[in-house]
Amino acid sequence: MARRSVPILKHFISSSLDQSLSASCSRFASCRSVTYMPRPGDGAPRAVTLIPGDGIGPLVTGAVEQVMGAMHAPVYFERYEVHGDMNKVPQDVIDSIKKNKVCLKGGLATPMGGGVSSLNMQLRKELDLYASLVNCFNLPGLPTRHENVDIVVIRENTEGEYSGLEHDVVPGVVESLKVRSMSFLCKIISQSQQISIYQLHRSEGTQFQF
Template structure:
């Protein structure tokens, strides 16, 4: 298709998908990139440089297609999320973005959420693992190696709510009290009301992705994290539907924790994934006290936000934490952190989270060799104590680098390791 204000690279091929929504990736793909707002102007180009080097070192080439959202889109299109950007992300299947800021009164609750919904990127995946040399608040950060699968379109991110003081919220309140019989739940006076939808469809496709990932990556377990002891018909249903997927769709490849103990005395079959569940508040404790006992976590949206950030704290914070949004035959990688506008353009902040988000993108493209090079080069750079200011201030005898200098150091190590 034609684009209004963006240029499609003259070289390179499109990523395609087969009938099973599996990506078919050429050695010279066109990949859209949104640098992002705030510090995105620094970390976006830094990540782009490292990912380009990883492709080059493994005999491939990425043809970057710059597209726009947020502040850069307002300057170019006078809108936050132009159709050019949506269509490019749809057409070319695999993409990466930096952090975006949603201005007050701009029409979207969140540009990030809008992108996920428009592209049906229903899973937010956040691998959390420790890199040698990164300071951590825990004694054994190397035990943290979890991958969070967070539902991306339902739960609180559905955004169904009514503001206190409006006619609409009063109608909802009266309906809940008079028609549904909850007359002793909502206090008198000002009240805001929200609806939390969790569907069988949304739950099952998320849990399938989590189990498929665990099987493909040789992980031992998938844990369904929920608050079903209280919210029985939403988060409790998430748990039940997740177990249905495990029992009905995977045969001997998957075993539930109950079956494991009732029939096998806790000894899992070889190459099988164990599916279990944990209450969300207890899981926040267990990621600290039993860190090495968990692999893949699958959960509704809000739980996933809390848990993934708590996991990230154990490996050095959100400056290190990568993420990506996954749909059927589509990937949009993005770091977990925000846009931090006060540091914009200072060539100062840590680009590791966006670089490692690109690593997830490379993995989903099937470029595992390039993905491994990215991780190893980032880790070697940190071990060498060549780091940005956030880590330098915590590490003795470290060399403080600018964002761009850090990216260059990672590239140098990448070619040395290739």
């Protein structure tokens, strides 16, 4: 399915998106300056690590680059070619992410079998990305099936099901170990508490800083 969608996405990005951005820029050119995004801090452009990745990753990240260019956003990309069939993430990529603090990353293919570690997992562990935060909430003016939704899902990213400890017990029977460490549990619990307190203050209209 992903391969069949690539030509469609290429056509969409090269035609519809370009035309839409061009029309939008022309329409607002007379009433807005060329810089649509306020420049933070001293106004200097900020570096962002860019990993296009595999599959539709380059198409998705390419679309983001087009949007940023149309907005004249004060960012520039440090591009690195990383692919799922590599043995490990190059150290210069890790250094770039740690330096820039921001990374735009496309999906990296995960090898099937053979005991090969996923580069996605390597990045999570190297950068200590132990939790995935997903905030689900309703947007004003956008009708949905459910109303007044405002929840935060905190998912473990490096341990538990991601431990990667699996083996065949007997033919046709696979055992998978779900391992958690005390330090990991403490970090997840602390993260959950902070998010809960923040959500409470936000619902009451008060400010809270971590």
